[in-house]
Amino acid sequence: xxxxxxxxxxxxxxxxxxxxxxxxxxxxxxxxxxxxxxxxxxxxxxxxxxxxxxxxxxxxxxxxxxxxxxxxxxxxxxxxxxxxxxxxxxxxxxxxxxxxxxxxxxxxxxxxxxxxxxxxxxxxxxxxxxxxxxxxxxxxxxxxxxxxxxxxxxxxxxxxxxxxxxxxxxxxxxxxxxxxxxxxxxxxxxxxxxxxxxxxxxxxxxxxxxxxxxxxxxxxxxxxxxxxxxxxxxxxxxxxxxxxxxxxxxxxxxxxxxxxxxxxxxxxxxxxxxxxxxxxxxxxxxxxxxxxx
Numbered sequence: 001x002x003x004x005x006x007x008x009x010x011x012x013x014x015x016x017x018x019x020x021x022x023x024x025x026x027x028x029x030x031x032x033x034x035x036x037x038x039x040x041x042x043x044x045x046x047x048x049x050x051x052x053x054x055x056x057x058x059x060x061x062x063x064x065x066x067x068x069x070x071x072x073x074x075x076x077x078x079x080x081x082x083x084x085x086x087x088x089x090x091x092x093x094x095x096x097x098x099x100x101x102x103x104x105x106x107x108x109x110x111x112x113x114x115x116x117x118x119x120x121x122x123x124x125x126x127x128x129x130x131x132x133x134x135x136x137x138x139x140x141x142x143x144x145x146x147x148x149x150x151x152x153x154x155x156x157x158x159x160x161x162x163x164x165x166x167x168x169x170x171x172x173x174x175x176x177x178x179x180x181x182x183x184x185x186x187x188x189x190x191x192x193x194x195x196x197x198x199x200x201x202x203x204x205x206x207x208x209x210x211x212x213x214x215x216x217x218x219x220x221x222x223x224x225x226x227x228x229x230x231x232x233x234x235x236x237x238x239x240x241x242x243x244x245x246x247x248x249x250x251x252x253x254x255x256x257x258x259x260x261x262x263x264x265x266x267x268x269x270x271x272x273x274x275x276x277x278x279x280x281x282x283x284x285x286x287x288x289x290x291x292x293x
Contacts (some may be wrong), residue, residue: 001208002030006058006067009035010144012166016194017071019092023212034067059085062197068205070197074190074221077197079229088209089196090217094165096192096242098125098185100178101160101167103152107177109133109184112159119148119157123259127238128185129161130261145170161185165192183266186240186255189224193217216245223276227254230284233292241280250276254283256291265290 003024007017014033021031038057055077058070063084074090081087100109109132112118119141120126126138139157141148145166152160164179196212198205220243227241228234239256250271257264265287269279 001205002032003069003205004032004034004067006034006036006061006070008038008054008058010146012145012170013071015169016073016092020071020089020194020196020212023091024208027208027211029208034061036061036067059197062199068198068202069209072195072197074193074195075188076235077190077195078235079225084200085197086200086206087195088198088206089213090193090221091196091212091214093193093214093217093220094168095179096187097164097182098161098180098187098191099164099167099176100180101149101152101162101175102158102177103155105175105177107159109178109180112136116158117156118159118161119151120161121148122188122238123236124188124238124240124257125161125185127257127259127261128240128255128264130259131257131264132184134261145172149175163187163191182240182242182253183255183268186253186266187242188235189228189239189241190221193221195221219243219273219276220245223250223252223280226277226280227252227284227287230281231256231288231292233288238291239284239287241283243276245273248272252276252279252283254280254287256287258291263290 005017007013017033024031036058038054055072061067062070114135117137117139118129119139121142129138148160196209223243224241228239231239233239238259242253244251250273252269255266267283271279
């Protein structure tokens, strides 16, 4: 089958889509990448990204039949999905954590000098940075990974907090000073995972995509997203979650913080896979009461 794959046009997005394309080509299919400009790609540098800004244009192209599948970063997929679309595969997940990067290297969050400007692009990262180091100055810094690394190098900020997955996939892992543990900087639900979207009515293509789906990644992402959904927040809410699986044991870390660094709450739950969604919903409701109310 010949498959048209819709993707953002950034270097990272093309690398991520290439990972999915390679899996499908290995299964005997022809894949053409179709770059699509999203609202998130053209927003002003100072504008905080809204819900679905990196997803909507590609999803609309999928609904219009201009592409056959779409590849998104799972953390960017809105919690309320179009009923005509389905996430048919979660084939890849890189390191889900966030990382600290400085120009000099060898720094930790604890060792940064007081008052240093730290660039980040979300209320979640802002809140967790300030919870750990209220003496730092957090500066909104948006744009793709290449743009943020360049702004760091130009001196716009003294440090970056950014997703490990994007840095690693771009081959820039050597620049990472510290990989931040989830209790300090809880990752966005689904961070590091790729989500492959298709039309729900396209049964044959959904069946093909199931062949590259990872049941373990799907389970982890869906449980993490349940924390955010139950909190009443949206993708930009200062709430993080991370699932670890070891045989029949599931560990769920769920955490939230207000964007000013106050009211930080971290919960860790151990349960069976059968219990995980209910535990995630309970944790999300508690976090929502503390962080979002």
